[in-house]
Amino acid sequence: PASADTVITLIGYEGLITAAMVTAAARDSAQIADMLAVLQSRGAIEQAKGVIMGMLRCDADTAWATLRQASHESNVKLRVLSVALVEHIGGIPAEQPAAGALIVPDEPARRAAGLLWAVLTHAPGQSPRD
Secondary structure: OOOHHHHHHHHHOHHHHHHHHHHHHOOOHHHHHHHHHHHHOHHHHHHHHHHHHHHHOOOHHHHHHHHHHHHHHHOOOHHHHHHHHHHHHHOOOOOOOOOOOOOOOOHHHHHHHHHHHHHHHOOOOOOOOO
């Protein structure tokens, strides 16, 4: 059985393991860059999923599918939509990756986030909050 020290050690290697898995899964450098960008922005993505889970009272898989569908339908990268949604709801800048480029949502991403929020707040069984 793992001890607390074992878990702490494994957490220290998380970045290296993630990079190795991404590199192994990607076929070309563009895919690697996209996958690393998604992993680096996972804080905002997880926050956006959490918002969706809370509003729709659904599980993480359903929230992920909802976020992916909104990203696809709005033609906005998922990580950018996540940041825009978190910023739309909170009114302050979203959590950014510790490394790599900052994610700055453009006007189409902000519009998509506003639309997603409108849908979430007017879903059946929900009361409007915004």
